[in-house]
Amino acid sequence: MLKRMLFIFLSFGVIAFAANVGDLTNVKTLKVDRGLTEAGKSCVECHAKLTPGHVNDWKESRHGHVGVSCIDCHSVKKDSPMAAQNCEGIKGTEIFVSSLVSPKTCERCHPNEVKEFQQSGHARAALQIQAKEGMISLMEYFEGRNHPDLKHSPEATGCMQCHGSIIKLGKDKRPTAETWPNYGIGNVYPDGGVGNCKSCHSGHKFSIEEARKPAACASCHLGPDHPDIEIYNNSMHGHIFNSEGSTWKYDSAPDAWEPGDYRAPTCATCHMSGIGNLKTTHNVSKRLKWNVWMPISKTREGGYETAVKDFENGKITKGNALAGNPDGSAVARTEMEQVCVSCHTTTHTKNFFNMADKHVELYNTYATDAKKMIDELTKKGLMHKDKWSDKAFKIWYHLWHHEGRRMRQGALMGAPDYAHWHGVFEVQQDIRELKIIYEKRIKSGKIEE
Amino acid sequence: MLKRMLFIFLSFGVIAFAANVGDLTNVKTLKVDRGLTEAGKSCVECHAKLTPGHVNDWKESRHGHVGVSCIDCHSVKKDSPMAAQNCEGIKGTEIFVSSLVSPKTCERCHPNEVKEFQQSGHARAALQIQAKEGMISLMEYFEGRNHPDLKHSPEATGCMQCHGSIIKLGKDKRPTAETWPNYGIGNVYPDGGVGNCKSCHSGHKFSIEEARKPAACASCHLGPDHPDIEIYNNSMHGHIFNSEGSTWKYDSAPDAWEPGDYRAPTCATCHMSGIGNLKTTHNVSKRLKWNVWMPISKTREGGYETAVKDFENGKITKGNALAGNPDGSAVARTEMEQVCVSCHTTTHTKNFFNMADKHVELYNTYATDAKKMIDELTKKGLMHKDKWSDKAFKIWYHLWHHEGRRMRQGALMGAPDYAHWHGVFEVQQDIRELKIIYEKRIKSGKIEE
């Protein structure tokens, strides 16, 4: 009963604190109760032995310093679908905990961050996969060979680790191996929360410094289909960061992290941070003019991401692939340019985007032509039934999903090797190969081999 | 004569010191004679001018601080096969030196480390190549074109640099260009020593800090066939290391390097370090459940590595590919899990390996099917005589040696891009391509083209 009261008190304490922080227009008094409760202390003491990594992280975290401890984030109401007493120390008490912590918990103190996040493309990461027939069949049928016991491993060891999953619990309230652990950014939790703050602010330190460094993005934004860290390293920005970034200042307050703290932008600087008059946002789509991962690029005119809202209404949808700035792509670009001009002249900035946009448009001419060929072959029954055995399909897939993304993203982020060698240089070869196959099939009326 | 005596004294001094260090169960008195002898000093003084890099490294080494200098490791007995007097300063004296330093020297002070190393897969790195017909023919015939003068360059500039070589000496007692220099981990020295401590603890600093950082492994464990550093960078562990690893503590004593010194494991943490109740080991195979580099993965049930023992008995063998934990694969896995649970819950750990193991097993189904096709084609005479001109052979080789390893290692080390895009995504395409060729050859009874 005492524990129960302490728990309630703590929860309210945290909420009150959050409300103060959220309201940025008034003078604030951040009254913080720093002492740990008895319940809080006993978690810490026991886990210092059980999982010392957790506790060591937490000790140096801001959470630790303001007195937010294990129980404040892991305790849940008894009727939560995640409520469990798997921990010896609380068995038989009124305290229920969940090893999973959903954004519904984070938003108690960080409401703006969670809200902005859920308006961004990041929020659709897991739901999008589930809603796409092609994706599920790639993972389970083509890769997993429809094997009764093994077909889930491609998703569990692969896609879900960055995209996240719709986390399912077993009978013991423990998450299933097919859906967890992962560090995917779009996780859907059993309590309906969507998102994963820990993808960038890794537990149990949850630091702002980490999320501002390229490494925070690099463990997902890499590889053949979106080599963003490779692109960054290829850019002059990455060149400067890699030569001296270890000496920069990463813990300035939001909206106050400005040139001088750093000499070149990191991922966060351009896509999220307040700089000049621009406000910090957790909506990473907000400053984007284009969608550069689609087969054919379009400008982002669709307002906010909708996948989370759809999910709340009981639907799993792909969300809004053209979400971005609620005021449209021109405003998005203007916001991004505001970042650039902190360190570059207007001519530099305008010229840069002028040619980068042309490279995206040049890509679109390739993709449009390629798609036309694929569509015609499909219509005429000239594509293999097993699509991953079809040369034409594979070329098309790689053209847009791999080299085409590299071409576009490389241009927009100043990475010549990706705009060119890993991009257009391969795309121009792809379309030539595709055309030879296309003409052969059209001429012969059959699929080669 | 004086020099001779000093040398003997020094050698014994070092051995006595080693014996003390080796015996960890008793109270120790580490009596160290720190003064350099005259002979020792003169090496240092001369080489400070000749090869300042060596001496600068040594100055900041622990060796330097305890008074172990050039001569203590480089002097050898007169009857050593490596004994030479190529250095002006010792010509005509009773001192003989070798520029090569074999593990037989290192083990005088570090007997446990050398012993554990020689029980590991690392110890077979060079011998394995020499014992494999396919490997030698790839390097000399297919790549080196059997060219009388040039055929050794692929091995010397390539494989040997990581695997090591059986080092041969010329008439002047200097190592031949075909076999040295290299930084290969499995070097076989003319005195019979096997292994290369400098692969990870680079000379002449030989630091423990270096070997605990991912960079120590990264110069060999990279690339298409075992992209372990790329896998690490893709994992959440690498994400955290890359964002703040430069600030961690790497010089804690063995068995005392624990979470808190670091926030995420490096390669060494999981594969070698003492953590919790687990003891430090230089047997990197000891915590491995699977062999994940073989064409078809099997669990490691075979005890210790045997290549060094075979070599001592006069045979060059591939050693024991299924060596690992002497108590078998289940114990190996239990040991590895002990590392994980320092920072993760048991559910997290169990779930993670559950799906990773399935991914290895899923790979095995691919490899088994592919091998069956290759075996049948071979039996029916439907494979090219020049195997590297054969499409089917090349697909099979890449399937297991390149993408198949990425698929398995990516899953087991939490790297979604390697488990998936560079792994199973390619493997599923490989087998489809192979099947098309297979069916064509079986049907037509001949090799295409």
Add this chain to the structure above:
Amino acid sequence: MLKRMLFIFLSFGVIAFAANVGDLTNVKTLKVDRGLTEAGKSCVECHAKLTPGHVNDWKESRHGHVGVSCIDCHSVKKDSPMAAQNCEGIKGTEIFVSSLVSPKTCERCHPNEVKEFQQSGHARAALQIQAKEGMISLMEYFEGRNHPDLKHSPEATGCMQCHGSIIKLGKDKRPTAETWPNYGIGNVYPDGGVGNCKSCHSGHKFSIEEARKPAACASCHLGPDHPDIEIYNNSMHGHIFNSEGSTWKYDSAPDAWEPGDYRAPTCATCHMSGIGNLKTTHNVSKRLKWNVWMPISKTREGGYETAVKDFENGKITKGNALAGNPDGSAVARTEMEQVCVSCHTTTHTKNFFNMADKHVELYNTYATDAKKMIDELTKKGLMHKDKWSDKAFKIWYHLWHHEGRRMRQGALMGAPDYAHWHGVFEVQQDIRELKIIYEKRIKSGKIEE
């Protein structure tokens, strides 16, 4: 008028300073006038608000500390082709500025560095592209699809970013989007200056530390055709740098940056820095024995680079691909070996280059055979008219331009994965594929498909 006088005074002041620095044989008095002029101050004050990144960089630069400010580098004579008054603060005055700063400005204070640079292969980077029909047609026709509006994007977002461009100005004296911004090292400025110091010493800090770190080279020297940073990371040098390079000393004076300041060389150490008796040079070709980017490697016997001189004489030429050490390739190699022996024995050094040279020669046998096949097919009309649709052409191109460079550069810089897996392992497969196509075409007298 006052401003005009201040400007002239400043310019002369800088030139006088340069003359003192340039003359290294006499005792020097570096009389520096540190105060900023009124004109200088007003630039800084205004740009601290407009482009804070520029000013923050400059503040911590050596330029800033010796009183060289915006106006000293950006002001140009009224009759300069780049002279403009696009900045509000100088409209109507006698001050003209250029946002572009050409090496003609840099050489006022750094004459040796600019001269050495222009004798190196770096100086031909942009002019070479312009002089090569194949390159322009790759970029504009094959990649840019001859699209009236979009055909320049491959060059502008790709090649030019590292190679540089012949910068053109619009009517408003602002550079055109097709030619700028870029960080290409071979930029040709409207005033005839060639080169780009900022490629390695990024603006507006222009630091010597940055240029000595691998990251300075890495944003261009990467990727499929010259993966020099990947090669470095694969080498023992990179291994050591990556494990502790963040703690080394990078600001030692030129010719005084020696082992002890670092434990392993960076790119700059071997290719540019003074070490032992070797003098610092900005001619990166000077210590190179081979040209390893050509289709067939030759030794560099041709003295200095000539592209800049040709350009001054009104011609755009490819320059001298075999420029290097004016005393020939043997001297170049001797110079490079002087770097190596600071940390390695002579045997180590000789053996290393012995096998690396053989690997280059082995490559040459491949390239010679491949070229012979391509030449014969061309002569017999057995190559596609659209060359990027031709399998044989594509294999040949990749053989020499991609995998063949990796094979050679990997061997010469101690990177086994590039010498082997990304190098000769692929080259041996390339030539086998090429041979199959060649024989088919010769036999059938027609192009397949």
